[in-house]
Amino acid sequence: MTTQRIAIVTGAARGIGAQVARRLADDGHAVAVFDLDEAACQSVADEITAAGGRAIGVGVDVSDEVKVEAGVSRVAAELGPPTILVNNAGIIRDNLLFKMSVSDWDSVMAVHLRGAFLMSREVQQYQTKEGWGRIVNLSSTSALGNRGQANYSAAKAGMQGFTKTLALELGRFGVTANAIAPGFIATDMTAATAERIGVSFDDFKTAAAKEIPVQRVGEPADIAHTVSFFASEGAGFVSGQVIYVAGGPKA
Template sequence: MAVRTALVTGASQGLGAAIARRLGSDGVAVAVAARRKPESEAVAESIRAAGGRAIAVTCDVTDREQVDAAVAATTDAFGSLDILVSNAGVTRDALIHRMTDEDWHTVLETHLTGAFLTSRAAQAQMVPNGFGRIVFIGSTSTGGWRGQSNYSAAKAGLQGLARTLSLELGRFGITVNVVQPGHIDSELTRGTAERLGMDYADMAADRIVSNAIKRVGLPDDVANAVSFFAGERAGYVTGQVLSVSGKPSIL
């Protein structure tokens, strides 16, 4: 079997870096995409040091030309694009009366438009090969979270996008699924705590109280779920949302 290839966006740190490294350890050749080339190159080098294949790609997922160039760089380097993990994301938390137009559009464009642009570019490579795996990184914030109307709306939109694309692309052997993390100890989460003026340990302790599993999530917990959806054994699973939150999900 030919080596599978993947493009992971937002892969310079946190969840994206963990996902890229996990796919690399699975034997997948990985294009590590992010806006900051030095950080993405460091992740790519860690994959190569562990015996895998990886390149670093500069990509702002809100820019169609950069997305198309990242997909082209992946196929030029590895010969195909089999797996897309749309992980790039930002937060601009604010209550509705304080949220600016820029706060709203920045989050929607990064999470939702970015997923659309990368999926559209990736499927053009996958359809002729009759195989593809597209995985969106969602959030349990789809259930609503104070100060995150932009983020919650964007992540909810990913579910609708995934289900629609699963119907459109399934006949070509392409699956589309969502991994939906709860509280994960990552740079993004710690940054949120800092912006809210909270001690991260206090934030984590508060989340653990409502968890069935009495710890916070780790990036590798999310990477493990992505690894399943990206693999050969998930070929009959599509349009699904898998919560990785340490507790039951009702969404």
Template sequence: MRFEGRTAVVTGGAQGIGAATARMLGEQGATVVVLDLDESRSRKVAGEIPGAVGHGCDVTDKEQVDAVFERIGRIDVLVNNAGITRDNLLFKMPFDEWNAVLTTNLTSMFLCCQAAQKVMVPARYGRIVNLSSRSALGNRGQANYSAAKAGVQGLTATLAIELGPYNITVNAVAPGYIATPMTAATAERVGSTPQEHQAQVAERTPLRRVGQPEEVAAVIAFLASDEASYVSGQTLYVNGGAR
């Protein structure tokens, strides 16, 4: 029960890594707030976690973010997980797809961190964990996503410097291939089934399998806990040993 008495906000918490994280934090004692673009889905996940609540929020909209964070009140832990993919090669990528991915995967984190620090700084306590990706190192067909996730790492390092004096740690987790609805959609986009796609990735992963959302959630929970109280400004890759 290492999060007993703490309030944790998880964005993009209605599925995949976000939902797994919300459940794990709840199991370990946190009062969880699930945020998602689809309010009904956020409430459904929250309904599986004792004491949790779900809210609809477009985390790319500053007014909505400010309003929901004010409504939440106390925030001890913030997990910025909301994200989308719009994969395409550079010469075929429409500007709106570039912009949508940068806004959802990076700008939303800025907005949520800015809103959360208004509460965390006076409290002299906070744990922020941002979701990056192995794609931050570069990935064909993901100029938008790779740029956003690399930006997450820069944002994380900078906020750790700025917020550290207030006992607020800021870290990032960079998953490799995780079996989620997002990677299933990627498989379908390239003309494969999720199972076939996962098998192909597993062959070139040292652990010879793909990751599960709960394995990423466990790392997020560690970074959000007081056990990681002297860890800040770091990006931890969770990718089965892939290089």
């Protein structure tokens, strides 16, 4: 029998985040769906509730300290103390270095790194009090370097260092912290990239699959499955790890 925990998934109105929220609900947890647009969050929460789960949608800008504090407090009041946190919220502002604006840099850092910091700092107080917690941070294969993504690559590499430090600081309280670094995942974000470079999404996915050892692109469910493992009771001795879910070896 799985103990029902309270989970928060950021950037969960669509794509990977929405699939992670559904999977954690399927695993028996109550889920708070966080994203900028509360109406979009609520549609995912309603879907979970209609399937027999417990969920709420919460509109939160994860880079805003006051809104993060209010959002997490609302989860504690409406669902219970949150002990599973998935820091998935992210944006891209791709450009080559010489074309990249300061706002392109700052906005990516704010959502990925500042957001993960604020959310983790807020949720850890509930985790440490409960003596149990799981933090899962979304990194990327771009952490290894990717042309046109100096900002995103730096942020996603930063997520790995952040994760390892959380594992060191929070382990004594029964809290694990791990990171997932997806490769090519078919989402609205990758579709937008295809559109930006002027190719059809199907052609974009076909070309990407040829470079992946398992000969297919990833789906949000691939990431959700890995989150499910990290969030499980049985993963309590796995902490500070980065797993590349990319259809082949990365390092």
